[in-house]
Amino acid sequence: xxxxxxxxxxxxxxxxxxxxxxxxxxxxxxxxxxxxxxxxxxxxxxxxxxxxxxxxxxxxxxxxxxxxxxxxxxxxxxxxxxxxxxxxxxxxxxxxxxxxxxxxxxxxxxxxxxxxxxxxxxxxxxxxxxxxxxxxxxxxx
Numbered sequence: 001x002x003x004x005x006x007x008x009x010x011x012x013x014x015x016x017x018x019x020x021x022x023x024x025x026x027x028x029x030x031x032x033x034x035x036x037x038x039x040x041x042x043x044x045x046x047x048x049x050x051x052x053x054x055x056x057x058x059x060x061x062x063x064x065x066x067x068x069x070x071x072x073x074x075x076x077x078x079x080x081x082x083x084x085x086x087x088x089x090x091x092x093x094x095x096x097x098x099x100x101x102x103x104x105x106x107x108x109x110x111x112x113x114x115x116x117x118x119x120x121x122x123x124x125x126x127x128x129x130x131x132x133x134x135x136x137x138x139x140x141x
Contacts, residue, residue: 001027002123003037004116006092009066017072024080034130035077036123039086042067043074043136044107051109074136085126087119088138097121104138112140 003023007015020037027035042059046052059067077084090112097117122139126132 001032001035002127003035004119006038006066007069010062012065013069014072016066016069017076020073020076024076024082027082028080033083034127035080035082035084036126037073037077037084037086038089038092038119039070039074039136040067041088041090041107041112041138043070043086044088044105044138046107046109048109051107054109055107078134083130083133085132085134086136087122088136089114089119090138090140092116092119098141101139101141105132105135107138114140 001023003019005016005019007013024035042055046055055067058064074086077086088107091114093113093115095115095117098115099118099121101114101118101122103122118139122137126137
């Protein structure tokens with residue numbers, strides 16, 4: 001199961017959390033063993049002061065609405081008992097498949113972005129390789 005859902009990051013919402021709750025229930029009922037979804041980089045650990053500070057500061061801005069919503073979904077997915085992987089996306093902007101994106105299990109901080117076709121590329125790779133079970137994998141250029 002691949003889930004890519006989101007709302008306006010500047011408005012309060014529980015769309016991502018509510019969708020994860022409903023989708024996880026359906027996935028378990030249907031016996032689907034794997035859940036792949038999109039989250040933000042705030043769900044990733046950061047080993048640098050810049051990374052930790054940027055996540056902390058973002059939580060205080062209107063983007064904090066989206067972070068809190070993704071926090072709720074992350075809690076549900078990570079405790080679901082399913083085999084899961086989340087793509088930790090920074091700013092997702094419109095653009096063509098570019099390839100050559102970087103992946104990491106740790107967010108280094110900074111203003112990073114990714115295009116949707118490259119997020120899809122990571123999902124296709126993960127569906128075939130299962131390289132990151134139970135992890136948030138960040139991707140950016």
